[in-house]
Amino acid sequence: MSSFKHRYQKVLTLLFVVIATSIITSAVFLAFTDTKKEAQPASPPKQGAIDYQPSVQQAAFSFGSDSSWENAIINVNKKVAPAVVYIDTERTVKANPMIPDFFREFFGPGFFDYYGEREYKQQGTGSGFIIRPDGYVVTNYHVIENADKITVNLRGGKKYDAKVVGSDKKYDLAILKINEKNLPYLEMGDSDALQIGQWVVAFGNPYGLHETVTIGIISALNRSLSNTKEEGYLIQTDAAINPGNSGGPLVDLDGKVIGINEAILSNAQNIGFAIPIKLLEDNLDALINEGKITHKESTTPWLGIYMQDVNEDLALYFNLPFKTGVYVYRVIEGSPAAKAGLRPQDYITRINQEEIKSGEELAAKIQKMKIGDKVSLLVWRDRAFKKIDVVLEAKPED
Numbered sequence: 274m275s276s277f278k279h280r281y282q283k284v285l286t287l288l289f290v291v292i293a294t295s296i297i298t299s300a301v302f303l304a305f306t307d308t309k310k311e312a313q314p315a316s317p318p319k320q321g322a323i324d325y326q327p328s329v330q331q332a333a334f335s336f337g338s339d340s341s342w343e344n345a346i347i348n349v350n351k352k353v354a355p356a357v358v359y360i361d362t363e364r365t366v367k368a369n370p371m372i373p374d375f376f377r378e379f380f381g382p383g384f385f386d387y388y389g390e391r392e393y394k395q396q397g398t399g400s401g402f403i404i405r406p407d408g409y410v411v412t413n414y415h416v417i418e419n420a421d422k423i424t425v426n427l428r429g430g431k432k433y434d435a436k437v438v439g440s441d442k443k444y445d446l447a448i449l450k451i452n453e454k455n456l457p458y459l460e461m462g463d464s465d466a467l468q469i470g471q472w473v474v475a476f477g478n479p480y481g482l483h484e485t486v487t488i489g490i491i492s493a494l495n496r497s498l499s500n501t502k503e504e505g506y507l508i509q510t511d512a513a514i515n516p517g518n519s520g521g522p523l524v525d526l527d528g529k530v531i532g533i534n535e536a537i538l539s540n541a542q543n544i545g546f547a548i549p550i551k552l553l554e555d556n557l558d559a560l561i562n563e564g565k566i567t568h569k570e571s572t573t574p575w576l577g578i579y580m581q582d583v584n585e586d587l588a589l590y591f592n593l594p595f596k597t598g599v600y601v602y603r604v605i606e607g608s609p610a611a612k613a614g615l616r617p618q619d620y621i622t623r624i625n626q627e628e629i630k631s632g633e634e635l636a637a638k639i640q641k642m643k644i645g646d647k648v649s650l651l652v653w654r655d656r657a658f659k660k661i662d663v664v665l666e667a668k669p670e671d
Contacts, residue, residue, distance in 0.1 A: 477521030577608020
């Protein structure tokens with residue numbers, strides 16, 4: 274027993290010595306390593322060596338002393354907004370109930386003489402911008418078309434009655450004049466130098482929301498609204514344009530006007546169009562001094578109606594004595610058809626004694642004729658046929 278106890282004490286003593294030795298060795302090693310690192314001097318640079326620093330290229334645009342994107346748009350707004358105006362219009366509209374002959378038979382004589390064409394006042398709104406300090410304002414023709422009263426509202430609430438100095442329906446341009454001086458006005462930019470992808474800012478009065486600013490880019494150039502397959506002159510942008518924006522300025526990041534907001538595609542998102550400012554600059558003197566732009570005379574003949582095809586179902590429903598032809602649902606005021614006495618709700622069945630099967634066929638026959646030609650139309654009206662002669666005129670370019 275004494276021998277076992279003695280041997281156990283030797284083992285514990287040996288284990289203690291091993292642990293203590295390991296701890297002391299580790300401490301000495303660490304101390305030596307740190308001292309060596311601290312004592313090692315920094316290597317001097319080699320002769321001719323360059324201290325390389327990676328170059329940093331800024332990805333943002335530079336907008337002068339204050340180069341932030343946010344402040345760039347704010348600065349454009351400060352420069353442009355004081356010269357943007359909001360236009361209120363009032364026009365007299367005539368409404369003609371489109372009642373087919375079939376339904377007229379259910380009403381007494383003279384009923385539609387009393388409940389026929391009615392007049393009412395229609396309110397409209399749009400945008401514009403001042404181009405001269407003496408009160409000349411640019412907007413779209415369709416904003417002020419047939420307006421009986423035009424009111425220009427300046428930023429801050431001042432209102433002025435405006436008169437139309439000049440207008441052009443084809444280019445959708447109008448110049449207004451208000452009686453005021455020393456007004457803020459906008460500088461025109463260079464729309465010929467525009468590039469796809471360039472940032473632009475749109476100003477206007479969408480849905481009556483004054484002082485609205487939206488941003489976007491030039492999405493495309495030389496667009497046409499009448500035929501998307503043909504080259505036109507309009508600027509396409511994805512800057513939000515809505516009803517009420519018409520006539521407002523589209524500007525670059527220098528605050529210069531490069532376009533006049535005109536239209537949108539109603540069945541799409543962020544597809545808007547603007548008239549290039551160069552078109553206005555080229556015709557500004559004519560609009561102010563002559564009140565109009567003189568265009569080349571059209572060589573295309575026209576009738577001046579809106580129509581739809583007559584088919585068997587329509588003929589059966591309205592008990593018509595024919596199964597083909599066209600139904601006239603609108604006659605354009607001042608057109609050859611209007612001058613000849615053609616009316617809405619007339620049916621055209623023949624032209625120059627030839628049967629008409631569709632509106633497309635009627636239009637094709639008119640296109641083959643010449644300005645000044647007289648055409649004879651067989652028309653169904655008031656349950657009877659009658660002949661109406663129409664003298665074709667040049668189709669307006671707009």
